[in-house]
Structures are given as C-alpha cells and as structure tokens.
Amino acid sequence: MKKRTAVVTGASSGIGREIAKILSDKGFDLVLCARREDKLEELKSMLKTNTEIVTADLSEKNQCFKLYEKTRNKNIAVLINCAGFGGFGQFSETDLEKELEMIDVNIKSLHILTKLYLKDFVQKDKGYIxxxxxxxxxxxxxxxxxxxxxxxxxxxxxxxxxxxxxxxNDSNVYIGALCPGPVDTEFNDVAGVKFGMKSISAKECADYGIKMMFQRKTLIVPSITMKASVISQRFLPRGLMASITGEIQKRKEIVINKN
Ligand SMILES: NC(=O)c1ccc[n+]([C@@H]2O[C@H](COP(=O)([O-])OP(=O)(O)OC[C@H]3O[C@@H](n4cnc5c(N)ncnc54)[C@H](OP(=O)(O)O)[C@@H]3O)[C@@H](O)[C@H]2O)c1
Incomplete structure (x- = not known):
C-alpha cells in the first residue's frame, strides 16, 4: 500500500515547520514547500519519513499550480496551508505592493490549493485540509x-x-481553520512588530492544531486565553471590538519605538 503523504506550505519556519515534524513522527511522507530551500533541506535532514522539497513563491499563481502538479500523483492525504505573513501600520501609510503580496499568499494561494486538493479529496471521499x-x-x-x-x-x-x-453532503473529507493568537515564530520579524501579549511556542500551537484536526474540529483556537477572548468578543458590539483590538495593536508599536 502507498504511504500517505502530507503537503505542508510555510514549512521552512515557525508553525509549518513544527507541523511537518509532527506529521512525520506520525508516519506521513512529506512534501515541504516555501521559498527558502536551505531551511527546507535542514528540516528534511531531521525527518524520518520520505520527504520531497518544492521551493515555490506562492504569491505567484503559477507556482501554486506547480506545487499541485508536482504532487498530484502522490497519495496526498493531508494539505496544510500554513504559508502567510502580516504587516503593521496605518492603512493610509502602509505599502500597497506588500499588501497585494500578502493577499496573494494569505488568500489567493490558500484558495487555489484548497480548491485543487479538495476536488481530489471529494472524489476519494477522504483527506484532511x-x-x-x-x-x-x-x-x-x-x-x-x-x-x-x-x-x-x-x-x-x-x-x-x-x-x-x-x-x-455527508462527506468524510475534513477541512478546518487553525486560529492561534500570538505564537513565537519569525512572524514578528517579517511583520515588523513585537507582541504586546504573551505568546505560545510554535510546537504547542502545532501539537494542538494537529490533534484537533484529527478530531475533526472546524475552528481550532489554541490557548485558554485566546479562547476566552474569542468567546467574549461575540457579546460585544463590532465597533467596540474594533476599538479594543486597535488599542492592543498599538501596543505593538509602542514596544517597537521603545527598542
Ligand atoms: N506567529 C503568530 O503569532 C501567528 C498567529 C496566528 C496565525 N499565524 C499564521 O501562521 C502561519 C505561519 O506563520 P508563522 O507564525 O509560523 O511565521 P513564520 O515563521 O514567518 O513562517 C511563515 C512561513 O510562510 C512562508 N511564506 C511566506 N511567504 C511565502 C511565499 N511568498 N511563498 C511561499 N512561502 C511563503 C515562509 O517561508 P519562506 O520565507 O521560506 O518562503 C515561512 O515558512 C501564517 O499564515 C500566519 O499568518 C501566525
């Protein structure tokens, strides 16, 4: 029987890297995707299962299709869409090109890959995204x-x-969203911020995310504090929540200015 394979985007660092390690420990073969080949090679050397590297800039539509084409003949059982990044600043002042790239990676690539792999999973009536x-x-x-x-x-x-x-449709295919609060990764350096709140480790986040994925939970929020804040915001008006969130975000700027 062909071994099951997991595709992990954003595997070169942070949460994606930890998820790849967990899935390898669970016996999955892996396809690791990101732009930094050296980081992917370093991770590959640590994994016990068969691992293929696909370097791709997922902000480019054709690279998303390339990743799918390279893997479609493998027995893909799991897709982890983890590649993404953030940015900080007042909207009237932030860089448009950077934001369009963010939309390409965070939204467009995830949309394309979800669509392509989901179609295959639905046909087989199995698979996890x-x-x-x-x-x-x-x-x-x-x-x-x-x-x-x-x-x-x-x-x-x-x-x-x-x-x-x-x-x-009574489908056996799973899809869920991992919704962490602050996690200690390269995210802050890329976004140019520092957290004003306590963060959890990438390993904690990945452990919880994969555990809940296999329990087929749709919305996965690691850490009690984040769960509480997500639940409590449901009872507050949207305007008030936007104001509170803005104050929390501004603290990140204060931390930057102090350093
Ligand atoms: N850290 C947090 O506090 C936090 C909280 C909630 C959600 N998240 C989400 O978690 C996900 C992983 O972030 P992280 O915290 O682990 O940050 P990270 O350490 O910066 O990892 C981001 C990953 O995305 C990849 N990536 C970025 N742009 C890419 C592109 N154009 N093409 C291909 N790969 C690209 C990076 O690889 P290369 O640079 O090698 O391409 C890297 O592997 C993101 O979607 C982020 O929004 C993070």
Missing part, C-alpha cells in the same frame, strides 16, 4: 494590521463555509 488562519480571523477588524486581519477573516470564512458544505 488544515488552513492556518489566526485569531485575527475571528475578530471584526484589526486596526493597524487591517489588511492582515482582513486576509485571515477570508480564510476563516471560506474554511467554515466549505466545512458546512462537506457536512451537508
């Missing part, structure tokens, strides 16, 4: 990280809708 969103994707808005929050709202909404369609 975990889309790495964010607790940002459960909030009404994120002043000072507006584009990032909006991309993650898309991921959460798309994923929840597909999950419902699959449920309505």
């Amino acid at each position: 975990l889309n790495v969103s964010s607790s940002a994707g459960l909030m009404p808005a994120g002043p000072y990280m507006s584009a990032y929050y909006a991309t993650k709202a898309y991921v959460t909404s798309l994923t929840t809708a597909i999950a419902q369609e699959l449920k309505n």
